[in-house]
Every structure is written in C-alpha cells, then in structure tokens.
Amino acid sequence: MDNIKHYEATSLDDAVSILAKGKGAVCAGGSDLMTYLKGFIVADPPTNIVDIKRISGLSYIKKDGDTLKIGALTTLYEIANSDDVKNNCPALAEAAGLVASPEIRFQGTIGGNICQKPRCIYYRNEFDDYPCKRKGESSMCYAVAGVNRYHSIFGLKDTCMAVCPSDTAPVLVAVGAKIVTTKKTWDAKDFFVIKGEQINSIDADEIVKEIQVPAAKKSVYKKFAFRKSIDFPLVSVAVAQTGSSAKVILGACFNEPYEIDAAEIAGGNFSEANAEAIAAKVDAKAKTTAQNKYKVQIAKTLIKRAILSLA
Ligand SMILES: Cc1cc2nc3c(=O)[nH]c(=O)nc-3n(C[C@H](O)[C@H](O)[C@H](O)COP(=O)(O)OP(=O)(O)OC[C@H]3O[C@@H](n4cnc5c(N)ncnc54)[C@H](O)[C@@H]3O)c2cc1C
Numbered sequence: 001m002d003n004i005k006h007y008e009a010t011s012l013d014d015a016v017s018i019l020a021k022g023k024g025a026v027c028a029g030g031s032d033l034m035t036y037l038k039g040f041i042v043a044d045p046p047t048n049i050v051d052i053k054r055i056s057g058l059s060y061i062k063k064d065g066d067t068l069k070i071g072a073l074t075t076l077y078e079i080a081n082s083d084d085v086k087n088n089c090p091a092l093a094e095a096a097g098l099v100a101s102p103e104i105r106f107q108g109t110i111g112g113n114i115c116q117k118p119r120c121i122y123y124r125n126e127f128d129d130y131p132c133k134r135k136g137e138s139s140m141c142y143a144v145a146g147v148n149r150y151h152s153i154f155g156l157k158d159t160c161m162a163v164c165p166s167d168t169a170p171v172l173v174a175v176g177a178k179i180v181t182t183k184k185t186w187d188a189k190d191f192f193v194i195k196g197e198q199i200n201s202i203d204a205d206e207i208v209k210e211i212q213v214p215a216a217k218k219s220v221y222k223k224f225a226f227r228k229s230i231d232f233p234l235v236s237v238a239v240a241q242t243g244s245s246a247k248v249i250l251g252a253c254f255n256e257p258y259e260i261d262a263a264e265i266a267g268g269n270f271s272e273a274n275a276e277a278i279a280a281k282v283d284a285k286a287k288t289t290a291q292n293k294y295k296v297q298i299a300k301t302l303i304k305r306a307i308l309s310l311a
Pocket residue numbers: 025026027028029030031032033034035072076098099100101104107108109110111112113114115116117165166167168206207208209230231232233
C-alpha cells in the first residue's frame with residue numbers, strides 16, 4: 001500500500017473530480033476495499049482513495065409512496081434492522097442481515113455491497129501468483145480447468161467463471177430496484193452486468209448515490225453458505241412479488257444475478273407444483289463442471305423453500 005493518497009471528499013462533486021484524475025477508488029465502509037488493497041490483488045492498484053463517508057446526506061432510509069429510498073452510505077446493519085425495510089421489502093432486510101458478520105454489517109454500506117469486487121480464489125490471489133482473466137492478466141479463466149467448485153453453474157460470461165458475490169444484488173434485481181448514480185439512473189438488472197473487474201457496469205468516476213426499492217411485501221431471501229457465522233453465499237435466491245407476478249433470481253450461481261427463463265410466478269400462486277416446476281428449470285439451464293454440479297441441488301432446494309415460504 002505504498003503511495004496511497006487519502007482524500008476526504010466534502011461533496012459528491014469533489015469526490016467525482018478526484019476520481020476523474022484516474023487511479024481512484026471510492027472508500028465507503030472500506031471492508032472490501034481494504035482487503036483488495038492490502039491483498040496486492042492487482043499489479044497497478046488505485047492510489048487516489050476517495051473517502052465519501054464525510055459527505056452529508058448519503059445515509060438514510062425514506063419511504064416515498066410505494067418506494068423505499070436508501071442512501072448509498074446506509075449500513076447493512078441499518079437496513080437489516082429498519083422497520084420500513086422489514087415491512088416493505090423483507091427480502092432486502094434478510095439479505096442485508098445475512099452479509100458476513102455483525103462487525104462488517106456495522107461498517108459495510110449498501111453502496112459498497114453492490115460495488116464490491118469478485119471473490120473468486122484466482123482473482124483474489126496476489127497478482128503474480130495466478131493470471132486472472134478478470135484482471136486482464138490472461139486471455140483465459142484458470143478456474144475453468146482448475147478449482148471451480150464455488151463458481152458459475154450457468155456457464156461463462158466474457159470467458160470468466162466467477163460468480164457475483166453480493167447478497168443484496170439478487171434481491172435488487174428481483175424487485176426491479178433502480179440504482180441512482182452521479183451519472184444516471186440504472187435498472188438493477190442492467191447495473192449488475194460485469195465490466196472488467198467490476199460486478200457492475202458503472203464508470204470509474206461514477207458514484208452510487210441512492211437505491212430505490214419498490215415495495216415487495218411478499219419477498220424472501222434464502223442463502224446457503226458453508227459457514228453459518230460469516231461467509232459469502234455459495235448459492236442464494238431472492239423471490240419477490242411486485243404487481244401481479246413474482247420473479248425468482250439466483251445469487252452466486254453466475255457472474256451476474258441469474259434470472260431463470262420464464263420463471264415468473266403469475267398471480268402469486270406460490271404452490272408446491274409451481275415451486276417444483278421452477279426448481280426443475282435449473283436442471284434444464286445448468287452448465288456445470290464435475291466440481292460444482294452439487295450447487296444445482298442446493299439451488300433447487302433453496303428455490304422451493306423460498307417459494308413455499310411465501311405460500
Ligand atoms: C470477511 C468478509 C466477509 C464478507 N462477507 C460478505 C457476504 O457474506 N456477503 C456480501 O455480500 N459481502 C460480503 N463481504 C463483502 C463486503 O465487505 C460487503 O459487501 C460490504 O457491504 C462492502 O461495503 P463497504 O461500504 O465496506 O465497501 P467498501 O469496501 O468501501 O467498497 C467496496 C467497493 O465498492 C466501491 N464503492 C463503495 N461505495 C461506492 C459507491 N457509493 N459508489 C461507487 N463505488 C463504491 C469501492 O470503491 C470498492 O471497490 C465480506 C467481506 C469480508 C472482508
């Protein structure tokens with residue numbers, strides 16, 4: 001971590017102008033950024049670290065009609081424990097409450113959660129240990145022929161096999177949330193499209209300001225992780241009813257939150273037959289390896305549990 005410059009931005013304009021100089025990174029809670037920098041993950045790391053925590057007015061949960069507006073600096077702890085979130089989008093409160101550990105939820109923000117870097121073991125290695133496609137060090141993804149038991153079960157995107165590690169991402173896609181940045185307003189499903197190292201498509205000088213979550217009172221998030229105390233999802237699923245139908249979105253199964261084709265549940269019919277039928281679609285779409293095909297059964301079981309819990 002040599003030659004780091006730490007800026008305490010006083011406004012979003014100030015933060016954007018520092019990022020625009022290049023080699024910049026936003027620091028919110030720092031729970032992912034610090035491990036990224038101290039792990040020597042990339043050969044040419046960001047050196048202009050822009051602390052946005054002192055910018056006022058970025059931490060709030062407000063109800064505006066049928067929409068929850070959540071500031072980017074709101075912590076995962078605040079979201080998990082907010083009555084407004086629990087009552088209007090239980091899946092988001094559950095997902096935030098299942099991230100990591102209490103310490104990380106106190107410190108980690110929703111903005112950082114949806115902008116965190118991938119967690120693939122090849123990506124997270126020191127830059128000169130294994131070449132990684134996502135870091136631009138190789139034209140191929142070494143996970144494909146190497147260790148891939150935690151990786152994508154729906155094939156590759158841009159020849160990379162790493163999954164989207166964010167717990168809140170599948171919920172935001174399932175409810176059709178909007179992500180407001182300093183440049184534009186994104187639909188969640190377009191936001192979570194991988195670009196280079198990122199799990200989303202924002203620019204290097206673009207900052208998430210607010211997440212707008214439509215009310216989805218009938219929504220649920222289920223997570224399976226090896227360790228119960230502190231662990232990233234191995235497989236997760238969000239099911240959320242907005243309007244007359246419900247979407248089923250898998251997390252940690254593909255580079256992006258994964259929508260199973262034609263898996264919308266019309267009319268809120270959360271029956272056992274529908275749960276079975278949607279779970280069966282995972283088999284039809286799966287492109288697994290010998291090491292990770294066990295994740296398919298976990299995905300099917302979580303889908304059924306999630307749908308039946310809404311019945
Ligand atoms: C041990 C451990 C376990 C973890 N377990 C989980 C888990 O189970 N589930 C999970 O989802 N995550 C997990 N995480 C990842 C991460 O810590 C959390 O997701 C947390 O929410 C990140 O928030 P932060 O505010 O600390 O982000 P930071 O570390 O400050 O930032 C993370 C990234 O997002 C960028 N960024 C931050 N805020 C913004 C913004 N407003 N606009 C644009 N870019 C921004 C930063 O530049 C950085 O690249 C874990 C991390 C650790 C270290």
